[in-house]
Amino acid sequence: MLDYEKEIWEKGFRKIVGCDEAGRGPLCGPVVCAAVILPVNFYDERINDSKKLSEKKREELFDFICKNAVSYAICEIEPTKIDEINIYEASRLGMCEAIKKLSCTPDYILTDAMPLYDFFGTPQEAIIKGDAKAECIAAASILAKVTRDRIMKEYDKIYPEYHFAKHKGYPTKEHLALLEQYGPIQGFYRFSYGPVAKEKKKTRI
Numbered sequence: 272m273l274d275y276e277k278e279i280w281e282k283g284f285r286k287i288v289g290c291d292e293a294g295r296g297p298l299c300g301p302v303v304c305a306a307v308i309l310p311v312n313f314y315d316e317r318i319n320d321s322k323k324l325s326e327k328k329r330e331e332l333f334d335f336i337c338k339n340a341v342s343y344a345i346c347e348i349e350p351t352k353i354d355e356i357n358i359y360e361a362s363r364l365g366m367c368e369a370i371k372k373l374s375c376t377p378d379y380i381l382t383d384a385m386p387l388y389d390f391f392g393t394p395q396e397a398i399i400k401g402d403a404k405a406e407c408i409a410a411a412s413i414l415a416k417v418t419r420d421r422i423m424k425e426y427d428k429i430y431p432e433y434h435f436a437k438h439k440g441y442p443t444k445e446h447l448a449l450l451e452q453y454g455p456i457q458g459f460y461r462f463s464y465g466p467v468a469k470e471k472k473k474t475r476i
Contacts, residue, residue: 287308289306290380292305298440301353303416303418304345320409333414353463380394383398419439455467
């Protein structure tokens with residue numbers, strides 16, 4: 272998990288930021304992006320791609336990462352913005368905004384397969400399946416995933432009939448049936464997504 276970081280550290284860079292997102296596929300809720308700078312030579316074998324970890328393990332690692340990071344930041348891009356610029360651009364925007372929120376300026380950027388805008392010449396690399404290959408990206412994936420899941424659980428309390436805490440907004444068979452039954456919620460669902468657009472006439476305010 273440190274192969275990429277070690278190579279970069281050897282070149283003299285010290286503040287490597289890893290970026291990732293959670294929530295590109297769901298029909299509702301924000302896409303959440305995170306940026307994490309870990310200390311040089313920091314390593315913990317538990318940190319891995321968030322999709323490979325249990326919810327309990329992700330929650331435990333969330334606090335651990337926040338405590339040990341040199342700096343971290345989390346950014347949410349709301350559904351209305353996703354509809355305006357598309358989910359790919361929203362994910363890129365979220366990562367850029369997360370980097371800007373860091374308490375220190377990174378000197379190298381690693382992302383999970385997402386080329387970012389130019390950051391004043393800061394070198395960057397988009398790594399395919401980066402959340403399983405670079406520890407700082409894996410750490411960002413955990414912060415993003417946990418944050419988004421927490422958001423969906425809060426919406427579940429407001430709209431329990433949609434079962435958001437269970438499917439987290441992804442287009443499962445159950446979620447699609449509930450969407451058809453109750454209709455999309457304005458400002459929370461992504462109307463640029465086909466299954467939501469299909470039910471637009473049933474929109475709830």
